[in-house]
Structures are given as C-alpha cells and as structure tokens.
Amino acid sequence: MSAIPRVLSIAGTDPTGGAGLQADLKSIGALGGYGMGVVTALVAQNTCGVRSVHVPPAAFLAEQLDAVSDDVTIDAVKLGMLHSVPLIEVVAGWLARVRSSAPAAPVVVLDPVMVATSGDRLLDEKAEVAVRRLCAQVDLVTPNLPELAVLVDEAPARTWPDAIGQARRLARASGTTVLLKGGHLTGEGACPDAIVTTDSVHEVLGRRVLTTNTHGTGCSLSSAMATLAARGLDWPAALDRAKEWLTGALEHGAALDVGHGHGPVDHFHELRPRMTATGSWTAARWHANAAVREAVDACAFVVTLGDGTLDRDQFHWYLAQDAYYLGEYSRLLARASTLAPTREEQVFWARGAATALEEEAALHRSHVGDASVEASPTTLAYVGHLHAASGEYAELVAALLPCYWLYADVGERLRALDHDRHAFHDWLGTYGDPAFVQAASEATTIVERAAHHAPSAVCARMVKAFDRSMAHELAFFEAPLAGRRAPEVQPSTSVSDRRTSAASSSSPIPWAASH
Numbered sequence: 001m002s003a004i005p006r007v008l009s010i011a012g013t014d015p016t017g018g019a020g021l022q023a024d025l026k027s028i029g030a031l032g033g034y035g036m037g038v039v040t041a042l043v044a045q046n047t048c049g050v051r052s053v054h055v056p057p058a059a060f061l062a063e064q065l066d067a068v069s070d071d072v073t074i075d076a077v078k079l080g081m082l083h084s085v086p087l088i089e090v091v092a093g094w095l096a097r098v099r100s101s102a103p104a105a106p107v108v109v110l111d112p113v114m115v116a117t118s119g120d121r122l123l124d125e126k127a128e129v130a131v132r133r134l135c136a137q138v139d140l141v142t143p144n145l146p147e148l149a150v151l152v153d154e155a156p157a158r159t160w161p162d163a164i165g166q167a168r169r170l171a172r173a174s175g176t177t178v179l180l181k182g183g184h185l186t187g188e189g190a191c192p193d194a195i196v197t198t199d200s201v202h203e204v205l206g207r208r209v210l211t212t213n214t215h216g217t218g219c220s221l222s223s224a225m226a227t228l229a230a231r232g233l234d235w236p237a238a239l240d241r242a243k244e245w246l247t248g249a250l251e252h253g254a255a256l257d258v259g260h261g262h263g264p265v266d267h268f269h270e271l272r273p274r275m276t277a278t279g280s281w282t283a284a285r286w287h288a289n290a291a292v293r294e295a296v297d298a299c300a301f302v303v304t305l306g307d308g309t310l311d312r313d314q315f316h317w318y319l320a321q322d323a324y325y326l327g328e329y330s331r332l333l334a335r336a337s338t339l340a341p342t343r344e345e346q347v348f349w350a351r352g353a354a355t356a357l358e359e360e361a362a363l364h365r366s367h368v369g370d371a372s373v374e375a376s377p378t379t380l381a382y383v384g385h386l387h388a389a390s391g392e393y394a395e396l397v398a399a400l401l402p403c404y405w406l407y408a409d410v411g412e413r414l415r416a417l418d419h420d421r422h423a424f425h426d427w428l429g430t431y432g433d434p435a436f437v438q439a440a441s442e443a444t445t446i447v448e449r450a451a452h453h454a455p456s457a458v459c460a461r462m463v464k465a466f467d468r469s470m471a472h473e474l475a476f477f478e479a480p481l482a483g484r485r486a487p488e489v490q491p492s493t494s495v496s497d498r499r500t501s502a503a504s505s506s507s508p509i510p511w512a513a514s515h
C-alpha cells in the first residue's frame, strides 16, 4: 500500500461541490489520500435540490472503471450514487474482478445513497434489492436511518437502540460491518454514529452542530472512512477520527457562504490556517525575511563556525550569551503556556520552557562554567523585545517562532559541514536533533493557527513581533564578531578546559547556536 492511499470514488456529481463525487474528492484529499473519480450519473443539482439527472450508458461506466484499474493500483473504493440496476451490475462485476486480480484487494465502502437531503430520489426504487446484494460484497456499508430501514426491509427506527438493532440485523444478513449514522435522529446534544458488527458496537456520540450546512455529510463521511482505512486504521479508530473531522467541517460550513439551501461542509477546515492567499502566514513571513536569513548565513560568525576557523574566545562569549538568552526564553515560553488557548498548546510551550532550561544548564556545564553571565546589549535588546510582546498570546508566539525556525534552518546547513576532524565537531553534531526539528514544525503550526484566528490588528502586531525577532536573531549572530568588546564573562576555567563536548552532555542543545 502506498503511503498516500489511492482512493477511487464511484459516484454521481454535484456541480455546487457539496455532495457526490466533488465532496468525495475533497474528503479524500483532506484526510491525506489521493482522490480519483468515476462518474455514475451527472446530476444537475444545487444546495436547494435536484433538477435533473443524466446517466451515461452503463458500458461507458465500465470503460471508466477499466481505465482506472488497468493503470492504477487502487487502495480503497468508495461507492456512492449508483442510480439503477444496470450501473450496479457493472460496478459489482468490476469490483469482483479487481478484488480477485489485484495483489492487495482494495478496501470497499458503500454509501447506499437513495434519497438526497432535499428529498429527491437518487436511486431507482427497483434497484434497492441490488444494493442489498451489493452490501455483501463490501467491507463497510454506511446507511442513514431511512436507508437502513430499506436495507433490512423494516420501518425506519425511531430510537437509537432500535437503529442499532437494525444495523446488527443488516450486519448479520450481509456479513459485513455497518457504520450506522444518527444524523437523522432528532434531539439536541449528541449526534451518534456507531460501527456495528454482529457481536460488537463501537459508538461515537459526537456533538450535534446547529447548522443548515449538512449537504453531503454522508458522502464525506464514507470517503473519509475509505481513506482512513487505507491508511491503516481499523473501523472504530477510523470513525473516531472521521467524526472529529466531520464535526469540525460542519461547524465551519456556514463560513463558506455557498448557496441558499442546505449548504456544504468545509472539508478543508483543518488546513485553512495554512492557506492564506500568500500561501500561509508563516510562509509569507519567512519569505519576507529572506534578506535577513541570507545575512545570517553570510555573517562572519556563522561562516567561520561552519569552516572551523572561528576564534574559540568568540565562540565561548557567544555561548555565554546564549545561555543567558535561554534562561529568559524559557520564561517567555512558560508565559506562552499560560496564555495558550488549548491544552495541547499549553503542554507544547510548557515542554519547550522545561527543555530550554535544561539546555541552559547543559550549556553552563559543558561550555560556560560557573561564572555568572553578564548579558550584552544585543542579548538584552532581544530579550526585552520578547517581554514586550508577551501581553498577548498571538503576538508572543509570533515573536518566539524565529528562534525555533532559524535554529532548525541554519543548523541543517551547519550540520552538513561537520566531519570527524572539524574544529567544532562536538558542537555541529548537536544540530539536526529530530525532536527539535519536530518542535520547530509544531511551533510553526501553532503560530499559523493563531494568525488565522487573529483579527487584522492583532495580525499586524504579529507581523512586527516576528520580523523584529528575525532582526534580533541576526544581531545576535553578528554580535560575537562585531567590533571590539570587553569580555563579559570571566571564565572559571581555561579555554582548553572548556572544550568539553556538547554532545557528551546529557542532552543535545537545541536552541544554542541559533542566535
């Protein structure tokens, strides 16, 4: 199976993009798959209803299906609107062939689409028996309450326990797993779904979103399930994830402002923060600071650290400043943790604060010694800027980000220059710690999210905070070799004694050498 699962939707169309094939492709992409689409029926519909349906010949459906499977390994298939018996027969025959001939059979999810939210029929009544038969050929079937009733040939369930009983009967009759959807139940609070087999029920209560943007939720859920299963999740785990994603998509649907009826959900709500017109907020800042980044790469300190000709005294002066900086940076990370809007972000910054302190201690142990460090004007200016930005979460995290990001970026190039006999081998070897690279990426995601939610005035302050930190980073890198300066740390040991390996200290020193 490919790391990016290749997921085929076989479905009807919705030109307004909220349901059918269009919703499937968005859902597959949003959950990390590569979406492909075979059209069963062209539907002239919008958020208010279906106007007409055009069904190409069944032979053309067969040609589309073969065109895909002759060329592409398919990891998962989602079946949506199948319209009528001839189309169902083509799909059933093709599925049987693909499942027997492919090296690894694709996982198959059937959304037994019968009637649209608008009340319009999307399945020929005469085809209901054929859909029932098809259930036995798939791995998961995802009926809503009215569809479940048709599939078990009973009256629609009116309570959740009754619906679970019906789902169990369908599981038994078809020998497959059922994803029972509770969207059609009335009542506030929960909006339950469940994975039901003959002998187990995994319920996900979910929260009911008060919205009219519910067009295409069934299509989206079934495509999400197919994609997540192809990514290796079992059905209960896939439902836990899909439900969380879909609930968020329902919550963000109204902001799309699409149509006058039952509008669509926002499939890409989790990715929006990274999708500003300029690419993303953080990418835009990174780009805007290209000159500063080039100046960091070109500054004498970074160049001589890289080629090994850096003066040891200047290196140690720099490290002492870095130790001072980390002690203060830790306090600001702890402040970000205090202001964080979510538990996840609170934990992230708190961990960062602890790590920065541990690294300050390691730096003292390995390179600075016991002497107290007097901060240089450059260091004080940088720390002062961070404190000034600490009144508001979004501004503070924007100010904190350059330290993470530049370290990961400059460190990558410095590490590439390292070799066994490099004068700063013990130091350059500390770069590229995967845990730090991951933390830098998480910090970027958090700042991106903060920028996405920030009102424009706050966003403007974030821009200033980030850009100023970038300028301070450059000044910090330039400071060790900038003109004459009085020694600000009185070493307690000789320079040669202080050539203790950073790598030999208990922890790597992520932020050190980043400023």
Ligand SMILES: Nc1ncnc2c1ncn2[C@@H]1O[C@H](COP(=O)(O)OP(=O)(O)OP(=O)(O)O)[C@@H](O)[C@H]1O
Pocket (backbone or CB within 6 Å): 115, 116, 117, 143, 144, 145, 181, 182, 183, 184, 191, 192, 193, 206, 207, 208, 209, 210, 211, 214, 215, 216, 217, 218, 219, 220, 221, 243, 246, 247, 250
């Ligand atoms: N208002 C809501 N709040 C939260 N979740 C909802 C809401 N409406 C539907 N869902 C969820 O959306 C998914 C689809 O459920 P539903 O029972 O509406 O299926 P459906 O009728 O096939 O969908 P469709 O609207 O595409 O026809 C389920 O996970 C359901 O729990």
Ligand SMILES: Cc1ncc(COP(=O)(O)O)c(N)n1
Pocket (backbone or CB within 6 Å): 011, 012, 013, 014, 019, 020, 021, 043, 045, 080, 081, 113, 115, 116, 117, 118, 122, 214, 215, 216, 217, 218, 219
């Ligand atoms: C092509 C197609 N497939 C499925 C649906 C069901 O979606 P909904 O019930 O939300 O209208 C639809 N409207 N159109």
